[in-house]
Amino acid sequence: MTSDPVATLDTATVGDDGDVRVTDVRCRARAAPAGAAEAGPLRRLVLPLRGVFSCVAGGEEMLLEPGSGIVLEPGEGYRFGHPVDGGDQCLVLAAGEAAWAELAGPSGGLPAGRRLVLAPPDLLRAVRLRTADRQAVPELAALTLGDLAARGDGHPSADLPPSRRRVADRAAEFLAVHYAEPLPRLLDAAAAAAGCSPYHLARAFRAAYGVTLHAYRERLRTAAALRALAEGADDLATLAVSLGYAHHGHFTRRLRRALGAPPSRVRDALRPPLPASPR
Structure with missing residues (x-):
């Protein structure tokens, strides 16, 4: 993820059935603080696979690394930066309101703008999404989202000094x-x-x-x-x-x-x- 004007961003659709879309996002960037706010049209779950980046959401800055994740709300501005050189690579699972509610539950299942913690099997499934048959990707993505929502919020205490x-x-x-x-x-x-x-x-x-x-x-x-x-x-x-x-x-x-x-x-x-x- 990036707001760095000198960063390069490559995206590739891994799977898309019209309701759930999975995109491989690779960012090559130097170390830089969070830049201008970015917004997207769909609610999305971002799963880092390589590197580390920062995200400013609701006034709080958090680090995201492989094994973590974050849900971003549609139309909401988020700022991204890179604390170290090298950029990052993420899988982005995006869905419209109806599909998201069906997969994650009526309340959305996962809080937006909060750091989520994945278990090793979740990380394995995320990596597997990149090598699975293209037609199977939306189903695997739906299962990933549903399982994370069912397990609840893995965010550590937000009240840390x-x-x-x-x-x-x-x-x-x-x-x-x-x-x-x-x-x-x-x-x-x-x-x-x-x-x-x-x-x-x-x-x-x-x-x-x-x-x-x-x-x-x-x-x-x-x-x-x-x-x-x-x-x-x-x-x-x-x-x-x-x-x-x-x-x-x-x-x-x-x-x-x-x-x-x-x-x-x-x-x-x-x-x-x-x-x-x-x-």
Whole structure:
């Protein structure tokens, strides 16, 4: 997502049945604060797959990274920025009022302008949307939206003092850049980047993001692993090391714990369907 005038934005429709549309949005941008407000004609669920961006909604600025999401209201202006270089990639699930109400419930199911937290299976499904048969994408998107709405709002406390929110966000920005590095003292390194003590950061980060720093890093690694597996990564040992794991076995255990399956099986599930043979 972007309001940066020097950023480049590429969009591609992944699936559209007239009621639900899924778009792959890739933004290449340098680090920049939130820019001018942007609005869209449809209510949409934004699911980051790569990178990190900020969104200002209702006067509150929040960070969105893989494993999180946000619902944007139609006609409402939102401001987007990038705390670090590199831009981002998101899947955007958009639907009209009638379709959204049917999928997410009469009340909308998910609060707009609030940071949502996805479980690993939700993230797997989001990545799978990019490789699924085009005709199946709207159905998978509808299931994703319905499941998130049924589970309710995963947003951590919004009553956090601004000073604690700032140090938590600085640590999240640090992790967005360094999540694949095997840092032996993650809490100390993140606290130095945030400008506070490790113990203050540990409390502030969990209050702001609902998870520990290590769990947050693991979610970023899982997202990166899913992207690589969806793109056909075959050398799992090399992939494990590139994500900061000590070895292939460590990577396998972590992914199995998150998704209930080893990397090879996840890769097979994410592969694009083979074209139908002519009869």
